[in-house]
Amino acid sequence: GLLNRYYADMTEAITASSGEICQYVGDEVVITWTLSDGLRGNDCLECFFRIKRQLESQAPQYMKAFGRVPGFKAGLHCGHVTTGEIGTVRKDIVFSGDVMNTTARIQSLCNENSVDLLVSEAMLARLRLSADHQVREIGLRELKGKDEKVKLLTVTK
Numbered sequence: 001g002l003l004n005r006y007y008a009d010m011t012e013a014i015t016a017s018s019g020e021i022c023q024y025v026g027d028e029v030v031i032t033w034t035l036s037d038g039l040r041g042n043d044c045l046e047c048f049f050r051i052k053r054q055l056e057s058q059a060p061q062y063m064k065a066f067g068r069v070p071g072f073k074a075g076l077h078c079g080h081v082t083t084g085e086i087g088t089v090r091k092d093i094v095f096s097g098d099v100m101n102t103t104a105r106i107q108s109l110c111n112e113n114s115v116d117l118l119v120s121e122a123m124l125a126r127l128r129l130s131a132d133h134q135v136r137e138i139g140l141r142e143l144k145g146k147d148e149k150v151k152l153l154t155v156t157k
Helices: 002-016 035-057 059-066 098-108
Strands: 020-025 028-032 074-076 082-086 092-096 117-120 134-141 150-156
Touching: 002 020, 002 028, 002 035, 002 059, 035 059, 035 074, 074 098, 098 117, 098 150
Parallel strands: 074 117
Antiparallel strands: 020 028, 082 092, 117 150, 134 150
């Protein structure tokens, strides 16, 4: 169906960007990088643009097969996470920590700010953007469950 096709089309862009699919949550894909992999060639940011191009190139096929073209929103943030193995019958590796929650909260503000991508100031400071990238400040935003506001920006190409 649509969701399987959507995930398959994203996967090529994710692997080309050195990302690892951490988990699928409904129609969301949680992608992780080690900091060095994510920063190499701005792969964590470029993954967004690769997925966008892939979905746009497949738009006629989506329209023909499903009557709609999927879109997506993304949030980028960085920090330390805790990894661990859980489960007894079905084991799984999980990532947890404040950075995971913060990233999810950042992504959830995309619609409210009319953008497809939101990047934390902490993440943007680590990227080496080229003249192809345009950065627009969104401003300080409160994140649900967080005491401190986070400065958010959007990047287009």
